[in-house]
Amino acid sequence: MMLNCSAGANVSCSRRPFSSSTTPPVISRLVVCKAGGAGGFGKSNKKKVSTEGGMVIPEDGKRVKKSYLADSDSKAASKAAADGAPPGFPNDWIDLKLKASDVxxxxxxxxxxxxxxxxxxxxxxxxxVFVSDANSTAYQYPMVDAKVFRDSSGAIAAEVPLDGTIYDLATGAVLKWCPKDTPVRSLLGTLKSTVQATPLQVYPVHVTQDGSIWTKLVL
Structure with missing residues (x-):
């Protein structure tokens, strides 16, 4: 059977009869449309889930609105709550086995x-709270010695002590790449002057009401 969509694209619908003695097949989608014309027909309505890092530590008795969790059905959310995991990701999220107060x-x-x-x-x-890869991207220097501060734009940033590269901890974006502000950094910056600035890999963070920190690795 052929249907004509208002977007100007033909829609092919296939159907297979079944007898009353058999179990009807599960239909996950009634019509699949492949639109090649203009208009909104065929566009996805799925919401994009942010993979940026960082989350506000919840205060006792208050719910935190800012969160990087995808929508989930009630059963998954209930199971996650029972397991102590962030709602929606009982299997994908990793318990870092520490609390915000441990830092x-x-x-x-x-x-x-x-x-x-x-x-x-x-x-x-x-x-x-933010989570990232352990080493910087320019010279693989350990970020454990990074200087964490709020820059003039309001972003929470981390500066690598060795080469001076600065990252936005919420997005991993490079705010400053190997600046030549000291003799040593001038040499290191020269070596990386033709290398494209590489963002720092950051990961979504969820802090539970009791302060436990969870993250999800984004590959």
């Missing part, structure tokens, strides 16, 4: 090694 205010970074051997870097600034 002292005098030291804004903490190295976290996962069971699989991958090493992550945890940052805490004011009431926010």
């Amino acid at each position: 002292p205010f005098g030291k804004n970074t903490k190295t976290v090694e996962l069971a699989a051997g991958k090493v992550l870097m945890l940052y805490k600034f004011e009431n926010m």
Whole structure:
């Protein structure tokens, strides 16, 4: 059977009869349209889920609105809550086995090694938590020694002590790439002057009401 869509595209619909003695097939989608014309027909309505890092540490008795969690059905959310995992990701999210209070205010970074051997870097600034790869992108310098601060634009940033590269911890974007502001950095910056600035890989973060920190690795 052929249908004509208002977007100017023909729609092919296939159907297969079944007898009353058999179980009707499960129909996941009644009509599949492939539109080649103008208009909104055929466009996806799926919402994009942010993979940026960072989350505000929840206060006791208050719900945090800012979160990087995808929508999930009630059953998955209930199971996640029972397991203590972030709603919607009972299997994908990783418990870092520490709480925000485990990172002292005098030291804004903490190295976290996962069971699989991958090493992550945890940052805490004011009431926010961020997670990234353990090393910088220019010279693979450990981010555990990074300076964490709020820059003039309001972004929470981390500066690599070795080469001076600065990253936005929420997005991983490079705010400054190998600046030549010291003799040593001038040499390092010259070596990387023809290399495209490489963002730092950051990961979504979820902090539970009791302060436990979870993350999801984005590949």
